[in-house]
Amino acid sequence: MRVLLFTFTLCVSLSALCQQTEKWQGKFEQLDQLLPTPNEYRSGSGSPGPRYWQQKADYVITAELNDVNQSITGSETITYHNNSPDVLRYLWLQLDQNNQAKGNNTQKTATNSMEDGAPAKSVSADLGLYDFDGGFKIKSVTAANGQALPHTINYTMMRIDLPQPLNPGQKISFSISWSYNINDGLMARERTQFEYFPEDGNYLYAIAQWFPRMCVYDDYQGWQNKQFLGQGEFALPFGDYSVTLTVPADHIVAATGSLQNPQNVLSKAELERFEKAKTSFDAPVVIVTHAEALQKEKTKSQEKKTWEFKAENVRDFAFASSRKFIWDAQAVKVGDQRPLAMSFYPREGNPLWEKESTRAIKNALEVYSRMTFDYPYPVAISVHAASQGMEYPMICFNRGRPDKNGNYTPAIRQSMVGVIVHEVGHNFFPMIVNNDERQTTWMDEGLNSFIQLVTELERYPDIPWTRGIPAELVPYMKGDKSFQRPLMTNSEQIISFGAEQYAKAATALFILRETVMGHELFDKSFKEYANRWAFKHPKPADFFRTMEDASAVDLDWFWRGWFYTTDHVDQSIDEVKWYKMRTDETKIEKKVTAQKGDLSSESAGKKSFNDFSAGPQPFSVIATDERLYGEFRSRTDDKAVMSKLQNKNIYEVKLSNKGGLVMPVMIEWTYKDGSKETETIPAEIWRLNEKSVTKVFVKDKEVVSIVLDPMKMTTDISLEDNAFPKTNAPSKFDTFKKKN
Ligand SMILES: [Zn+2]
Numbered sequence: 001m002r003v004l005l006f007t008f009t010l011c012v013s014l015s016a017l018c019q020q021t022e023k024w025q026g027k028f029e030q031l032d033q034l035l036p037t038p039n040e041y042r043s044g045s046g047s048p049g050p051r052y053w054q055q056k057a058d059y060v061i062t063a064e065l066n067d068v069n070q071s072i073t074g075s076e077t078i079t080y081h082n083n084s085p086d087v088l089r090y091l092w093l094q095l096d097q098n099n100q101a102k103g104n105n106t107q108k109t110a111t112n113s114m115e116d117g118a119p120a121k122s123v124s125a126d127l128g129l130y131d132f133d134g135g136f137k138i139k140s141v142t143a144a145n146g147q148a149l150p151h152t153i154n155y156t157m158m159r160i161d162l163p164q165p166l167n168p169g170q171k172i173s174f175s176i177s178w179s180y181n182i183n184d185g186l187m188a189r190e191r192t193q194f195e196y197f198p199e200d201g202n203y204l205y206a207i208a209q210w211f212p213r214m215c216v217y218d219d220y221q222g223w224q225n226k227q228f229l230g231q232g233e234f235a236l237p238f239g240d241y242s243v244t245l246t247v248p249a250d251h252i253v254a255a256t257g258s259l260q261n262p263q264n265v266l267s268k269a270e271l272e273r274f275e276k277a278k279t280s281f282d283a284p285v286v287i288v289t290h291a292e293a294l295q296k297e298k299t300k301s302q303e304k305k306t307w308e309f310k311a312e313n314v315r316d317f318a319f320a321s322s323r324k325f326i327w328d329a330q331a332v333k334v335g336d337q338r339p340l341a342m343s344f345y346p347r348e349g350n351p352l353w354e355k356e357s358t359r360a361i362k363n364a365l366e367v368y369s370r371m372t373f374d375y376p377y378p379v380a381i382s383v384h385a386a387s388q389g390m391e392y393p394m395i396c397f398n399r400g401r402p403d404k405n406g407n408y409t410p411a412i413r414q415s416m417v418g419v420i421v422h423e424v425g426h427n428f429f430p431m432i433v434n435n436d437e438r439q440t441t442w443m444d445e446g447l448n449s450f451i452q453l454v455t456e457l458e459r460y461p462d463i464p465w466t467r468g469i470p471a472e473l474v475p476y477m478k479g480d481k482s483f484q485r486p487l488m489t490n491s492e493q494i495i496s497f498g499a500e501q502y503a504k505a506a507t508a509l510f511i512l513r514e515t516v517m518g519h520e521l522f523d524k525s526f527k528e529y530a531n532r533w534a535f536k537h538p539k540p541a542d543f544f545r546t547m548e549d550a551s552a553v554d555l556d557w558f559w560r561g562w563f564y565t566t567d568h569v570d571q572s573i574d575e576v577k578w579y580k581m582r583t584d585e586t587k588i589e590k591k592v593t594a595q596k597g598d599l600s601s602e603s604a605g606k607k608s609f610n611d612f613s614a615g616p617q618p619f620s621v622i623a624t625d626e627r628l629y630g631e632f633r634s635r636t637d638d639k640a641v642m643s644k645l646q647n648k649n650i651y652e653v654k655l656s657n658k659g660g661l662v663m664p665v666m667i668e669w670t671y672k673d674g675s676k677e678t679e680t681i682p683a684e685i686w687r688l689n690e691k692s693v694t695k696v697f698v699k700d701k702e703v704v705s706i707v708l709d710p711m712k713m714t715t716d717i718s719l720e721d722n723a724f725p726k727t728n729a730p731s732k733f734d735t736f737k738k739k740n
Contacts, residue, residue: 024690027686028684036541039219041219042219045545048532053085054537055081055217057237058078058079058241059077061211063210064245070182072210074178075175075177076175076177078174080174082171086217093176093212093214094212094213095138096234097210100132100134100188101136102134105155105227105229121186125188132183134188136180138176144174157225158212182205191390197346202322206318207320208390216537218537231492232438232439232441232490237315238313238535239315241257241310241311242310243257243310246304246307248301248302248323252288252322254321254325256309256319256393257310259308259309260310261308262274264306270327277328284330290326292326316393317393318395318397320395322346326354328342328354328358332362334374339375340380341380341382343357344382345357346384353416356413361420363421371523372433382396383398384400385397391422410463414464417456418467421456421459425452426448428451428530429447432535433538434533437491439490441491441494441497445502446504446509449505449506450509450510452468453468468509474717477715478568487501487508487564512558515714522551526547528549529550565661568717569717570658570659570717570718571665572655574655575654576724577651580617580649653697654694657691658718659717666681669705675701678710709722
């Protein structure tokens with residue numbers, strides 16, 4: 001009997017499944033083997049494990065900027081702390097400038113084709129016609145005692161062989177001296193550049209990747225010495241920096257860290273304004289004015305000045321230098337921190353920059369701090385460098401320039417504000433939550449673009465932001481899959497870089513927060529991830545695991561679909577049947593085998609279900625058969641059950657998942673009286689049948705239309721199949737019919 005009963009109920013509940021034609025793809029299965037096995041360094045919860053370790057690299061750097069031939073000459077002493085459990089016999093350093101050396105692999109491996117009528121600037125970049133002697137000239141690599149250390153340069157990487165093995169817990173100091181020519185940003189689009197201003201004969205330097213930098217050595221992959229080909233950014237260990245920069249005496253320098261000797265490099269007036277800015281919370285204080293910068297442009301000092309900076313617990317150091325800089329600054333309150341938001345820009349940036357830059361820094365610091373942790377560094381700087389958008393600890397280089405008359409369009413303002421919020425936001429990801437950018441771009445660009453959007457929507461509601469908004473991703477999602485790569489793809493192999501690693505990743509997180517998890521669970525989990533991994537090196541699994549660990553939401557289906565595939569979302573309403581219970585039946589019929597399926601087949605084929613015009617179909621509820629009670633002694637009140645359905649409108653809705661991505665189902669019901677109701681069904685509705693589901697809804701009021709994803713929150717690529725009755729939007733079939 002028991003066996004029989006089991007078979008009976010199973011058959012009913014699986015009736016929809018029996019019709020599955022597509023192969024089950026396990027979309028809700030755990031990621032398991034796709035993720036690394038947890039260990040004592042990285043735990044299964046997504047947090048650093050009990051024996052997590054990371055290396056430390058401290059730098060003392062002395063460098064000079066040559067304004068006559070646009071070059072850098074420097075020397076550094078690196079103290080490398082081996083906190084790993086491993087014995088190291090060699091060290092790897094990154095020589096990023098070699099990416100611009102003659103005969104570099106970036107140019108060699110770039111693919112291109114001939115185009116008639118291409119602009120000279122593009123042809124020059126494409127065919128490597130910019131005659132530039134780039135790349136590091138390494139002069140010496142020496143041990144602390146002055147002895148030369150054997151080293152091997154492999155393109156953008158340098159291996160130093162240690163005289164004695166570096167044991168766990170030991171540190172070693174060594175020195176490197178070098179020089180290199182700075183690229184003209186106009187001719188070679190890099191993340192660092194000089195810009196020449198022909199009108200006044202001056203230069204603006206935005207300097208980065210300018211010194212040999214330690215590679216990351218970690219528990220995950222040993223030395224991260226994957227070559228720099230240009231697209232995959234950087235992986236860097238944390239450390240303390242002490243940097244002295246010698247520049248022309250009339251230059252102003254903006255840099256990572258705190259200025260140590262303002263009294264030596266600033267005028268008395270500048271020094272007073274600088275001090276005043278530290279307590280100005282409402283508006284920026286102008287430290288170097290437009291008029292003062294204009295005056296400085298007219299002459300070129302032959303003297304030099306040395307600026308000293310110190311920065312603790314940073315993964316890099318960048319700076320900018322020019323006699324053209326206007327400089328403003330204000331203090332920002334974030335928790336107990338009082339960082340100084342500062343902007344440096346040539347007069348060509350005004351009036352846009354004096355209005356917007358420092359304000360954008362403040363907005364970014366406030367919202368990002370709320371979403372993650374209080375911004376821990378003493379300064380946050382935005383420098384105006386032409387056509388740039390590039391981030392470093394405490395400092396970033398940003399585009400956004402009015403025309404010669406100082407006019408700018410709303411689009412230029414939007415681009416400028418957006419890029420500043422974005423690049424300042426990079427302080428959080430990846431400068432502090434320090435992921436490996438060379439391997440995984442979405443971990444910083446995607447997470448950052450997402451909080452950028454949160455900041456923009458909150459602080460600039462007047463601007464029509466697009467990146468990260470689900471509906472804006474639809475054109476990409478319905479695009480040619482042969483150009484698409486899953487988010488979990490190494491940077492160098494990505495074609496649609498911005499659309500995927502920035503926009504798709506940001507949209508995925510936006511949907512996760514708005515539609516899947518809700519603000520409370522998402523925000524708590526996201527904050528947990530940021531705090532667990534601040535000043536550490538997270539990997540993708542650490543993010544995936546933490547978001548689930550902190551929320552009790554199994555998101556493996558979401559990561560699987562959004563991060564490991566190029567599938568898209570396309571849900572449709574295939575059929576809706578409207579039922580009403582027979583009202584003339586007051587006495588309970590003693591039908592034995594009647595099932596819901598039988599009832600619907602009763603009229604199937606007789607009525608079309610393109611709209612509600614045919615009216616409701618009747619259905620009956622019969623008395624509960626004795627065998628359904630099994631071992632229970634009590635009995636249901638069949639009449640009471642029936643009375644609950646009296647006069648109700650019952651809708652059997654058949655949905656299909658035409659796209660590959662499983663997503664929650666959002667249904668908007670519009671009733672005859674004009675009122676609306678939206679309900680959200682979790683994505684797990686698809687867990688038994690990933691392609692097609694049927695569900696019955698009981699409504700008091702009569703429904704006139706049903707729409708899926710009414711707020712366009714899922715990136716559903718075709719909306720014409722989202723409505724019942726069908727809307728007037730032409731379907732593919734209608735368009736096809738018209739053409740023929
Ligand atoms: Zn970015």
